[in-house]
Amino acid sequence: MNQLIISAATEGAEAANPLVPNLWEMGVVLAGFAVLFFIVVKFVVPMFEKTFAERAEAIEGGIAKAEKAQAEASAALEEYKQQLTDARAEANRIREEARAEGALILAELKEKAAAESARITAQAHAQIESERQAAVVSLRSEVGTLATTLAGRIVGETLEDDARAARVVDRFLADLETQNAGVAK
Amino acid sequence: MHLPAILPWGAADGFSKQMLLVILSVVIIATFFLLAARKQQLVPGKLQFAGEAAYGFVRNSIAKDIIGGRDFIKYVPLLFSLFFFILVNNIYGAIPVIQLPSFSHVGGAYVLAAIVYVTWIGIGIKKNGLRYFKLATVPSGVPVYILPIVIPIEIISNFLVRPVTHSLRLFATMLAGHLIVMIAGSGIEYLVMQENVLLKGTSVLVLAGAIAMYMLEALIMALQAYVFTLLTAIYIEGALHADSH
Numbered sequence: 001m002n003q004l005i006i007s008a009a010t011e012g013a014e015a016a017n018p019l020v021p022n023l024w025e026m027g028v029v030l031a032g033f034a035v036l037f038f039i040v041v042k043f044v045v046p047m048f049e050k051t052f053a054e055r056a057e058a059i060e061g062g063i064a065k066a067e068k069a070q071a072e073a074s075a076a077l078e079e080y081k082q083q084l085t086d087a088r089a090e091a092n093r094i095r096e097e098a099r100a101e102g103a104l105i106l107a108e109l110k111e112k113a114a115a116e117s118a119r120i121t122a123q124a125h126a127q128i129e130s131e132r133q134a135a136v137v138s139l140r141s142e143v144g145t146l147a148t149t150l151a152g153r154i155v156g157e158t159l160e161d162d163a164r165a166a167r168v169v170d171r172f173l174a175d176l177e178t179q180n181a182g183v184a185k
Numbered sequence: 186m187h188l189p190a191i192l193p194w195g196a197a198d199g200f201s202k203q204m205l206l207v208i209l210s211v212v213i214i215a216t217f218f219l220l221a222a223r224k225q226q227l228v229p230g231k232l233q234f235a236g237e238a239a240y241g242f243v244r245n246s247i248a249k250d251i252i253g254g255r256d257f258i259k260y261v262p263l264l265f266s267l268f269f270f271i272l273v274n275n276i277y278g279a280i281p282v283i284q285l286p287s288f289s290h291v292g293g294a295y296v297l298a299a300i301v302y303v304t305w306i307g308i309g310i311k312k313n314g315l316r317y318f319k320l321a322t323v324p325s326g327v328p329v330y331i332l333p334i335v336i337p338i339e340i341i342s343n344f345l346v347r348p349v350t351h352s353l354r355l356f357a358t359m360l361a362g363h364l365i366v367m368i369a370g371s372g373i374e375y376l377v378m379q380e381n382v383l384l385k386g387t388s389v390l391v392l393a394g395a396i397a398m399y400m401l402e403a404l405i406m407a408l409q410a411y412v413f414t415l416l417t418a419i420y421i422e423g424a425l426h427a428d429s430h
Contacts (some may be wrong), residue, residue, distance in 0.1 A: 007341065014240040016236070018360060019353075020289060020291070021290070021291050021292030021295050021368065022201075022292050023292070024200075024201075024204065025201065025203055025204060025207075025290050025292035025293060026292035026296050026426045027293060028203075028207050028208065028209055028294035029205040029287070029292060029296045032208055032210070032211045032270075033211075033266065033270055033296065033300070035215075035230045036210050036211045036214060036266050036270055037262065037266045039216070039218075039219070039262065040262045040265055043219060043222070044222055044240070044262075045217075045240075045261055045262045045265065047222035047223075047225055048222055048225075048236070048237060048240045048244075049258070050225065051222075051225040051226075051227070051229075051233075051237070054225075054227060055227050058227050068296075074232065079401045087314065122422070132224045150365060164285055181328045
C-alpha cells in the first residue's frame with residue numbers, strides 16, 4: 001500500500017508539472033462556463049431582475065397609493081369641516097330667521113288679537129246700545145200702557161180711548177223729559 | 186496531477202472525473218437558479234427566496250458595491266456565473282467521495298482568469314480607447330523622474346502578473362487544501378495500520394488536525410470563490426474608471 005502511494009506520487013511528479021494544464025480540461029471548463037454564462041444571461045438574470053423591478057414598483061406604487069389615499073382623506077376631511085362650518089352657519093341663519101319670523105308672527109298675532117278685541121268691544125257696545133234703545137222703546141210703550149191702566153184704575157175712568165190715552169202719555173213723557181233735562185242740567 | 190480518466194478507463198488523456206464534475210456543476214447551478222426563478226412572485230417562496238438571496242449577494246454585495254453607478258447591472262451575469270461556477274466546483278472538495286475541487290487542476294483556473302483578463306482589457310479599451318493603456322500604466326500625480334521606474338512596474342503588475350496571480354491564487358489554494366486533506370487521510374490510514382499501539386494512538390491527533398483542516402478548507406473554498414469574483418469586479422471597475430484612478 002505504502003509502496004503504491006509512493007510510487008504513484010513519484011510517477012505523478014515525473015509525469016506532470018501541476019502548472020501545466022490539461023487542454024481537454026481547459027476546453028471542458030471553457031465550454032461549461034460558456035453554457036452557464038449563456039443560461040445566466042438569457043434566463044436567470046432577466047428573471048431575477050424582473051422580479052426585483054416588479055417588487056420595487058409594487059412597493060413604490062404602494063407608497064404612491066398610500067399617499068394618494070392620504071391626500072384624498074385629508075381633502076375629504078377638509079370638505080367635511082367646510083360642510084360642518086357651512087351647516088353651522090346655515091343652522092344659525094335658520095335659527096335667526098325663525099326667531100325673526102316668530103317675533104313677526106307674535107306681533108301679528110298681538111295686533112290681530114288687539115283688533116279682534118277692539119272689534120268685539122265695539123260690537124258689544126253697539127249691541128248694548130241697540131238693546132238699550134230697544135229697552136227704551138219697549139219701556140216707553142209699556143210704561144205708557146202700564147201708566148194709563150194704572151191711572152184708569154185710579155181715576156176710575158177708562159182711558160181706553162187710544163187717541164186720548166196717547167195724548168196723555170205723550171204729555172206725561174214730554175213733561176218727564178223736560179224734567180229729566182232739567183235734572184241733567 | 187491528472188487523475189486517470191473515466192472513459193476510456195484509466196487512460197492518461199481521456200474524459201476525467203474533473204471534467205464530469207465541471208459539467209455537473211453547470212447542471213446544478215443552472216437547475217437551481219432556473220427552478221428558483223421559474224415561478225417569480227412578489228412575495229417569494231423558500232426556493233425563490235434562497236435564489237434571490239444568492240443572486241442578490243453577487244448583485245448587490247459585489248457588483249453594485251464595487252462597480253456601482255448605473256451600468257453595474259451589465260456585469261452582473263459575468264460575476265454571478267463566475268461566483269457560483271467557482272463556488273460549486275470548489276465545494277466539491279468538501280463533499281465526501283467526490284472530494285475533488287475542480288480548480289485543483291490548473292487548466293480551469295487559467296481559463297477563467299483569461300476570460301476575466303480579456304473582459305476587463307476589452308472594457309478599458311471600449312471605454313477609453315487606446316488611451317486606456319496610458320491611463321492604466323501612468324499613474325497621475327507622480328513626479329516625472331520616478332515615472333521610468335513606476336511605468337514598468339505598473340505594466341508588469343497590471344498586465345502580466347495580474348492574470349497569473351488571479352488564476353494561481355484559486356488553483357493553489359484548492360490544490361493545497363486538496364493535498365492537505367488527502368495527505369492527512371493517508372497519514373491516518375498509515376498510522377492506524379501500525380502495530381505499535383502508541384503510534385496507532387497518534388492517529389487520533391492527526392484526525393483532529395485533519396478535521397480542523399477540513400473546516401478551514403471548506404471556508405477557503407467559499408472564500409476563494411468570493412475573492413476571485415471580487416477581484417474580477419475590481420478589475421472591471423478599474424477599467425471602467427481608468428481616468429479617475
